[in-house]
Amino acid sequence: MLKLHFAPNSRAQRSLWLLEELGLPYELNRMEFNPKDLKSDEHKARHPLGRIPVLDDGDVSIFESGAIAEYILERHKNGGLKPAVDDPLYPEYLQWFHYCEGMVMPPVNTIVVHTLLLPPERQDETVRGQAQRLLTRALAPVNEAMEGREYILGDFSAVDTMLGHAIYMSNRLGCVTDEMTNLKAYVSRLETRPAFQKAMSA
Amino acid sequence: MLKLHFAPNSRAQRSLWLLEELGLPYELNRMEFNPKDLKSDEHKARHPLGRIPVLDDGDVSIFESGAIAEYILERHKNGGLKPAVDDPLYPEYLQWFHYCEGMVMPPVNTIVVHTLLLPPERQDETVRGQAQRLLTRALAPVNEAMEGREYILGDFSAVDTMLGHAIYMSNRLGCVTDEMTNLKAYVSRLETRPAFQKAMSA
Structure with missing residues (x-):
């Protein structure tokens, strides 16, 4: 088990x-x-x-x-929710899977530290501002890649549980701007999934 | 090509x-x-x-x-330098591969920004100090895991090109302490590899 x-x-x-x-x-x-x-x-x-x-x-x-x-x-699932190595979507799966921790999560972490975790007197507005700008820049290519797509690869895949979660967090932190309409719609779509709801409310 | x-x-x-x-x-x-x-x-x-x-x-x-x-x-190499899915080393390969970007690189990046990239008047000693302490803490489990091993999984593997590179960077930034004897020896061992030398001098 x-x-x-x-x-x-x-x-x-x-x-x-x-x-x-x-x-x-x-x-x-x-x-x-x-x-x-x-x-x-x-x-x-x-x-x-x-x-x-x-x-x-x-x-x-x-x-x-x-x-x-x-x-x-x-x-445990022999590649379920993940494209096979010879699938044309395989490179994109890998790219966005790693983009999550490489580009999106570092500024998310900094913002969380300087809004929620540190006591107010140790929160640094300059550091937080830099992280917010960095995050907005990091989200823009994802918004663009999702044009016309329901999920990151089109159909739902494991990369949505990684980068999708990071975008959901970014949105909660106020860093998905109104202009990022693809990401706004994406977050709404994720929120309707029962598995997502269970994970977020556990 | x-x-x-x-x-x-x-x-x-x-x-x-x-x-x-x-x-x-x-x-x-x-x-x-x-x-x-x-x-x-x-x-x-x-x-x-x-x-x-x-x-x-x-x-x-x-x-x-x-x-x-x-x-x-x-x-291109059908799993070369990477354990097969049923290999006992496979979980550890995945873990350290992702630990690199998740735990080690965020403080490395912050230190680089606040020592090399920002002009001196914008470098923040508090931010740099926090990142240095975080990095030292993040490196300790790797030092421990490498006890008695030449490379991260024992034999050389692709995870050395990821986490090994991050440890090499950390050492250059002065954050691999003298007490981390396994990591010091590891960096010396990496430096003797012709492929490493070629990548670092390109």
Whole structure:
């Protein structure tokens, strides 16, 4: 049985969302997103820095949400929700999957730190402003690539649980502008999916 | 023929290093790491934000160094330098591959911005200090995982061109401490590899 170590409002939502989309059975270890749970000795034995998600699968224990997605797709669904290597969409799948952590999430993290996590007196408006501009720039190519598409590759795929989650987060942080009409419609579309709703409300 | 759009002192070194390790034929478009080259109309047609690396392969054009690595391994070497899905090392390969961009590179980027890229009056010592502490913490689990190993998975693999490059960068920025003896030895070992030397001096 797959066991997902989870906390709300985190990248662990991506993993839960994917498990739900695939209809895989799993057990959930739901923790709170605070040091008491995440920095406990018990959880630090799973992840040395006390981060989530972590996925257990028998003897295997693996962290990093991108790695967990690939692991699930390859070991448990044999490429479900992922284009085959010879599929014309395969390069684009890889590109956007990695664009998520490479380009979108670093400014998202900075904005979260300087709006929600740091106490007000340690929040830096200059740093936050730079991150907001960087994020807007990083989102623009995704908005453009989604012209005429319902999901990132056209049909729903695992890349939506990665980059789609990052765009949903960006929108909550107010960084998807009204001009990014494709991304606004995309977020609305994601919000109607039962698997997404389950992951976001867990 | 594969064509790599490249600039020195960037993530494009990862892609060049992998091509060299695999002995694949390629053409190199070497640009300078400055706006004149990277933000030119010509290059922005390849990458909307003017980033590198970009890989061309016939009709395919793909960016993000992690995506390029996976693309090359799957389309051109059928899993060379990458464990098979049923290999016991496969989960660890995925984990460290994604840990590179998720945990190590964000503070590396912040440090580079606040030591090398911004003019001195805009460099922020507080921001840099936070990033340095974050990076040291992110490197510790890698140092531990490498106990008794020559490369990240034991034998050399594509994950060394990703996370190994990030650790090499971290060391150049002074963030691999003397106590991280496994990482110090690892960097020295990487530096002896001809493919690494070619990528770093291109």
